[in-house]
Amino acid sequence: IVRPVGAGDSTGRLFLVRDITRAAEREEELRRTASDAEKAWHSLEERQEQILLANEGLEKRVSEFARFNRELRVIDEMKSNFMANVSHELQTPLVSIKGYTEMILKGRLGPLTDEQERGLKVALRNVDRLIGLIESLLSFARSEKDAEPLRVEVFSLRSAVDEVAELLREKAAKRHVTVKVQFPSGDLTIRADRNRIVQVFINLVSNAIKYNREGGRVEIEATRGSRAMARVEVRDTGQGIPREALEKVFERFYRGASESGPGTGLGLSITRDILRLHGCQIRVDSEPGKGSVFSFTLPLETRGRSERAPRLAGSEREES
Ligand code: ADP
Numbered sequence: 001i002v003r004p005v006g007a008g009d010s011t012g013r014l015f016l017v018r019d020i021t022r023a024a025e026r027e028e029e030l031r032r033t034a035s036d037a038e039k040a041w042h043s044l045e046e047r048q049e050q051i052l053l054a055n056e057g058l059e060k061r062v063s064e065f066a067r068f069n070r071e072l073r074v075i076d077e078m079k080s081n082f083m084a085n086v087s088h089e090l091q092t093p094l095v096s097i098k099g100y101t102e103m104i105l106k107g108r109l110g111p112l113t114d115e116q117e118r119g120l121k122v123a124l125r126n127v128d129r130l131i132g133l134i135e136s137l138l139s140f141a142r143s144e145k146d147a148e149p150l151r152v153e154v155f156s157l158r159s160a161v162d163e164v165a166e167l168l169r170e171k172a173a174k175r176h177v178t179v180k181v182q183f184p185s186g187d188l189t190i191r192a193d194r195n196r197i198v199q200v201f202i203n204l205v206s207n208a209i210k211y212n213r214e215g216g217r218v219e220i221e222a223t224r225g226s227r228a229m230a231r232v233e234v235r236d237t238g239q240g241i242p243r244e245a246l247e248k249v250f251e252r253f254y255r256g257a258s259e260s261g262p263g264t265g266l267g268l269s270i271t272r273d274i275l276r277l278h279g280c281q282i283r284v285d286s287e288p289g290k291g292s293v294f295s296f297t298l299p300l301e302t303r304g305r306s307e308r309a310p311r312l313a314g315s316e317r318e319e320s
Contacts, residue, residue: 090134158188162181177214178217191303196274211238219233222298254268
């Protein structure tokens, strides 16, 4: 029923009801977020402070390391100079001892008994061994002191390897070791410092003979590899290298625990350095008791082909 409402009279009450539960929740949520943000801000500030502190510490460390590095360089240079001087000083008298020993052996200073001759021959062999050791120390000291630039030329790898095989023929024959050279894809033309690559082969092949068994085999195999590189393997049937020594053999002055014969522990480190200078790598795999395989790459001559020649690390001088 609808009744008219009289004027001036209170005719009713208006109740306005709004549900603010959600708004209150929102407000609470906002407050929480604000306080979380504040906390996060504080912790960020703390972190920033920590980072600044750590940074200061790091900067100090870096400058300490730089100082150490400078000192080490000076010491390293002193060591190289010392090694070069000592080796040179040792070499001079040895050359004179060798000269006189040879002269006596030839009978120029009077006749010799058989026993004297035998004794002198042993002395001469040992003098030669010492001279060889000192030569490798000297060449190492020189290579460290003022690394000579690469003298890059284009050459036949086959001829370089044959040259090394010939050079080491006598050494191999003494141990009845056969040295086989294989180029299954034909001769390869290399672009590198020939003398230094010959040095690499001398080091690897003489090790393969030295650490072989009597009557063992050495195989040198070179093939066309990928990306303008030749792949070379020097394999032997020798004592092998224990797993834990595989990484160490390329370190300077490292010699196998049981090595007592002539050697300086420098051959493989020089070998790796030479290959690195050419942008090449070397690795070794070995099965103790069966033999070792040294594999490395060499830059192929690619001029006139579509492939680009590999970049040589360090300085180079062309000779073509
Ligand atoms: P060195 O022969 O003068 O000792 P290297 O640097 O040429 O120095 O070799 C380091 C060590 O690596 C050797 O003392 C030897 O123990 C080990 N080694 C190198 N080549 C071979 C190999 N073909 N077979 C077994 N061991 C090897």
